[in-house]
Amino acid sequence: MCTCTVCGGSGMQRVSGDRFRTCIVCLGTGQLSSAVQSAPLNHQPLNTPGLARLTCPTRPLA
Numbered sequence: 001m002c003t004c005t006v007c008g009g010s011g012m013q014r015v016s017g018d019r020f021r022t023c024i025v026c027l028g029t030g031q032l033s034s035a036v037q038s039a040p041l042n043h044q045p046l047n048t049p050g051l052a053r054l055t056c057p058t059r060p061l062a
Contacts, residue, residue, distance in 0.1 A: 001031045 007023035
């Protein structure tokens with residue numbers, strides 16, 4: 001487990017000068033497990049089965 005970088009491990013995020021909320025990333029625990037950590041946004045596997053078969057139904061414009 002590692003410390004949540006969003007809330008700094010406190011489990012609380014500052015909303016304004018006097019308001020706080022539970023950190024959504026770590027669900028208020030202050031710790032992230034390796035399964036919770038997200039992949040980089042630019043990481044897209046190229047050989048994922050099924051990606052080539054994805055289609056979008058279209059219809060002709062009138």
